[in-house]
Amino acid sequence: LPQAYAELELTPAPGIEELVVAEGEFDGDFKTVQFANVHGTASGVLGAVQVRPFVRAITANGDNVTTYGQVWTV
Incomplete structure (x- = not known):
C-alpha cells in the first residue's frame, strides 16, 4: 500500500499552510480520487489546530474546481 509522511514547520502566528499529498495528470470525462485512513498530529502548539x-x-x-471536506480540529 502506498504511504507518505510529511512534516510542516509552522510560524508562531495564525495562518494557512498548504500541504500537497498527491499530484497527477488526468484526462477523459471521469476520474476518481480517494484518500483513506489519513492521520495527523500537532505538537508544540498552544491552542487548537x-x-x-x-x-x-x-x-x-487553467479551469479549476476545488471541493472541501469537513474541518478537523486537532
Whole structure:
C-alpha cells in the first residue's frame, strides 16, 4: 500500500499552510480520487489546530474546481 509522511514547520502566528499529498495528470470525462485512513498530529502548539482537507483539479487550459471536506480540529 502506498504511504507518505510529511512534516510542516509552522510560524508562531495564525495562518494557512498548504500541504500537497498527491499530484497527477488526468484526462477523459471521469476520474476518481480517494484518500483513506489519513492521520495527523500537532505538537508544540498552544491552542487548537484546524485542518481542512480539499481536492483541487486544474485543467490544461487553467479551469479549476476545488471541493472541501469537513474541518478537523486537532
